[in-house]
Amino acid sequence: MKTSVLKSQHRAIALLFAFCLAVAATLQTTNALATMAPATSKMFVSVVKKAKPAVVHIKVEKTTKARAGSPVPEEFFNNPFFEQFFGPYYRQQHPRQKEFKQRGQGSGFLISKDGLILTNNHVIEDADDIKVVLSDNREFEAKLVGTDPLSDVALVKIDGAENLPVLPLGDSDKLEVGEWVIAIGNPFGLSQTVTAGVVSAKGRSNVRINDYENFIQTDAAINPGNSGGPLINGQGEVVGINTALFSKTGGYMGIGFAIPINMAKSIEKQLQTEGKVTRGWLGVVIQDINEELAESFGLDDSKGILVSEVQKDSPADKAGLEQGDVILRLNGKTLKNVAELRNKVALISPDSKATLLVIRDGKEKKIKVTIGEQPSDFGRKGLPGTANILxxxxxxxxxxxxxxxxxxxxxxxxxxxxxxxxxxxxxxxxxxxxxxxxxxxxxxxxxxxxxxxxxxxxxxxxxxxxxxxxxxxxxxxxxxxxx
Missing domain, CATH: 2.30.42.10 (PDZ domain)
Structure with a gap:
């Protein structure tokens, strides 16, 4: 009987001790979170205070032609073929095309004290007039330095202001999934709006927004007007240019995309010196490898990029790259997919040397290639099987x-x-x-x-x-x- 009572007492003491430990741990965690929350909040406040002065509002005006009441071009109504069905007086019943001014807006950020501003191409594309409003509400006429529609990056400049605030450019390659980021811009015309979130993914491609895609995906709210604004890390450095939101309704759905700043840096340098972007070119048709292709080509796994065609007299052809080769690395760096290879080759200056590691007939082989210049009609040659009837x-x-x-x-x-x-x-x-x-x-x-x-x-x-x-x-x- 005594033994049974003692065992019960021991169990009760053990349970009480465990409960006390749990309470202590909970209090410790709560205290830690209570300590961390203000620190995190202060970090955001500090970063935003330093960054906001360098973020600008961009207003554009462009001339657009339209004919009131119909989306059909006026030339159609002037066609004798059309009059044959509706009579010779039909043409006179329709108003002629009129020009009107279309206004748009977006964001950008200063990268030099003398007024260079990075933004998106789609913010300023075809603009007749570009105005930049600084954080202190000063407004300046801006001139276009250069633009790259394929990556959606543009560079504009304002004159007449000195010693402007500048945002430091970080290293987007070092950005990690789960890391906190801050987006600043002018969504819906609301100036200097701040949103925060985490990096959801890196290297997003096949989004079908730009020709060259390597997006940072984030759940920081990116809405119309944020375009061209900076995506900033916890150190106050720009790691991306806010570009687009993914939405089936037009509203924010927790998925936004930003151009990695490392890609933008290379493009910005060329825009500043040349006013345009010249891209590298290999001259191959490539595709990602799935399990079925890997098995067909006798590969151990589905890693690498398959060369399905080599264009005659292209840099790849001259270097000895062959149809059926599987590209694993470019200049010592492992390649994840077709988009990554395409992006990396495009950023290599023409006439530069590059080394490809490929698998051919089950054996690894290094191929040295001199990168060529991307043809001016690259990407406009049509899809395979294009017919020339018209x-x-x-x-x-x-x-x-x-x-x-x-x-x-x-x-x-x-x-x-x-x-x-x-x-x-x-x-x-x-x-x-x-x-x-x-x-x-x-x-x-x-x-x-x-x-x-x-x-x-x-x-x-x-x-x-x-x-x-x-x-x-x-x-x-x-x-x-x-x-």
Whole structure:
């Protein structure tokens, strides 16, 4: 009996002791969090105080043409083909195109005391007038130094202000997932707005925002107007340029993207010295490797980038790179995917030497290559299988595959995809772009290239065609005339 009582007492004492330890640990954790919270808050306050003076508001004005009441170009109504159906007086019933001023806004940040400002290309693209408002509300006319649409980076400059506040540029390669970051900008015209969050991911590509993508993903709120503003780390250094939000509704959904500052640095230097960006070029068609491809090529895993084609007389061809090679490293650095290789090669200066580590026939091999200069028409040559039926009008065409239908949001067999638009061609002058869909040719419905050819053969004129074009949820008629 005594033994049983003693055991019960011991258990009670043990439970009490454990409870006391738990309470002590909880109090210790609570005290630690209570101590950390003000420190973290003060850190944010300190960083923002130093950064805000160097963040600017950018206002732009651009001239746009539109015809009231209709999205259809005026040229369509001047077409005799159109009058044939609606009579000769129809043309007079429609107002002519008018020019109007379109206003936009965004953000930017100062990187030099004499007024150099980094921002996004889409903030200032096609602007007739650029104004910069500083944090102290002083307003300056700005001039465009240079812009790079492929990466969405632009450099502008203001004159007349001296000893301006500057934001230090950090090292985005050292940024870690989970690290706190701060976004400053002017969303919805609300100046000097601050949001904070963590880095959700690095190296995001295939987002289909820019041609060259290596985005930092963050849950710090990035909204319209934040574009071009800085993404800042806990040390007050710029690690990215806020670019876009991912949203299916137009509202903030916790996913924002920023251009890594290391990419922007290289582009900024070229914009400042040359006013444009010259990119490196290998001359290969490449693809990521999945498990099936790895097995087919006798690889141990799916690491590396497969060379599916080598362009004749390209730098890769001259260096001895072959179809079927698997690229593992560039200049000693392991490559994750196609986007990373493409980005890294593009940032290498033409005529520079580079070393590729590849696997060929199961063996590793080093190949030294002299990087070439990216051709001016790179990326505008169209998709594989491009047809030149309408080349005289500046169009390259392709059948609508299930993959392309899903990519652009079209229904299967809905038309023919525009895969290439030649600059300064009749198609380009009418604003047609790769990805648009041709639904009709001369009032005849077409769902593939064969039907498009047949529709053209029925036409009485080879110098002018009427197309119905779809872009997203909207379609319009366009008349193309040969020069």
């Amino acid at each position: 080349k005289d009008f500046g169009l390259g065409l392709q059948n609508l595959t299930p993959e392309l239908a899903e990519r652009f949001g079209y229904q299967k067999d809905a038309g023919v995809v525009i895969s290439d638009v030649k600059p300064d061609s009749p198609a380009a002058l009418e604003g047609l772009k790769p990805g648009y869909l041709i639904e009709e040719v001369n009032r005849t419905r077409v769902s593939n290239l064969k039907e498009l050819r047949a529709a053209l053969k029925k036409s009485s004129s080879t110098k002018r065609i009427l197309l119905r074009i779809r872009a997203g949820d909207y379609s319009r008629y366009v008349v193309l005339s040969k020069k």
